[in-house]
Amino acid sequence: KAGVTxxxxxxxxxxxxxxxxxxxxxxxxxxxxxxQQTPGQGLQFLFEYFSETQRxxxxxxxxxxxxxxxxxxxxxxxxxxxLGDSALYLCASSRGPExxxxxxxxxxxxxxxx
Amino acid sequence: GIQVxxxxxxxxxxxxxxxxxxxNFSDSVNNLQWFHQNPWGxxxxxxxxxxxxxxxxxLSATTVATERxxxxxxSSSQTTDSGVYFCAVDNxxxxxxxxxxxxxxxxP
Numbered sequence: 001k002a003g004v005t006x007x008x009x010x011x012x013x014x015x016x017x018x019x020x021x022x023x024x025x026x027x028x029x030x031x032x033x034x035x036q037q038t039p040g041q042g043l044q045f046l047f048e049y050f051s052e053t054q055r056x057x058x059x060x061x062x063x064x065x066x067x068x069x070x071x072x073x074x075x076x077x078x079x080x081x082x083l084g085d086s087a088l089y090l091c092a093s094s095r096g097p098e099x100x101x102x103x104x105x106x107x108x109x110x111x112x113x114x
Numbered sequence: 115g116i117q118v119x120x121x122x123x124x125x126x127x128x129x130x131x132x133x134x135x136x137x138n139f140s141d142s143v144n145n146l147q148w149f150h151q152n153p154w155g156x157x158x159x160x161x162x163x164x165x166x167x168x169x170x171x172x173l174s175a176t177t178v179a180t181e182r183x184x185x186x187x188x189s190s191s192q193t194t195d196s197g198v199y200f201c202a203v204d205n206x207x208x209x210x211x212x213x214x215x216x217x218x219x220x221x222p
Contacts, residue, residue, distance in 0.1 A: 048210075056209065090157060092157075098207065105149070105157035110155070
């Protein structure tokens with residue numbers, strides 16, 4: 001069974017631009033969560049989707065948004081990029097419907113904002 | 115919100131040595147997972163262990179939910195065990211909170 005995939009793997013953007021990251025979960029998994037990892041703040045929860053609905057959201061500004069499609073694939077969008085948004089963005093999938101049942105992570109998208 | 119602490123923050127071992135990593139959490143949780151992050155950033159599942167003890171090869175984990183801690187044991191360490199070990203807890207579906215990690219270096 002294929003694992004969680006994320007695209008793109010690396011991205012360089014300029015301040016003020018926006019970016020969209022994609023995550024395809026393990027087949028049969030219906031919950032997708034997103035996390036930001038930075039050296040200063042560690043791993044932080046962004047949001048979690050199940051059956052196309054955002055169920056939980058972490059403490060991030062409204063510039064961070066996401067959605068989930070009917071095939072469980074998910075995208076996250078960051079608008080008006082800031083230098084501090086440079087990070088490794090990880091998504092995880094789990095079977096659901098429990099909030100955070102056993103999670104499996106993708107390889108991540110490394111975003112650099114210049 | 116719930117706080118997760120891990121100790122030690124850094125650990126250097128000689129190949130073949132054993133080690134114990136600890137994870138403390140400040141409130142009751144629905145479940146707990148241990149991960150290993152390799153040098154490329156990939157988070158690899160080690161254990162899903164809300165309570166009790168599990169073993170997988172040279173690794174084992176124990177969670178004592180009533181006392182709010184979990185332990186990860188690594189026996190006969192190998193250089194490929196190097197990386198950062200994270201525990202993370204499910205705050206009853208509201209949030210998935212990671213600890214700061216333990217950075218393990220295994221020397222040949």
